[in-house]
Amino acid sequence: MSEEICPICGLPKPLCVCEVIEREAKVIKIYTTLRKFRKPTTIIEGIDEKSARSVSKQLKTKLACGGTYKNGKIELQGNHKLRAKELLKEMGYDENQIEIS
Secondary structure, eight states: OOOOBOTTTOSBGGGOOHHHHHHHHOOEEEEEEEOGGGOEEEEEEOOOHHHHHHHHHHHHHHHTOOEEEETTEEEEEBOOHHHHHHHHHHTTOOGGGEEEO
């Protein structure tokens, strides 16, 4: 009967909705920059640090490209703006919170 209680929302851990609310409140920005030798790089900002490494790994696998997570941003080699948006929607992110520029 000693279930852990979330300190933020006060609900038991299995019913905690803090992560869902936090995920819905953030805006995810996707844009492309040119790097050395005019190579395009897709940058994704706004994904929380807890899940960013796993999201980065899934995106790199599904897009068949290289990339990294550093300085709070996911960097993918190549221009993958539209496909990355579709994959983020499949991962459970809301379409309205994803901005492409």
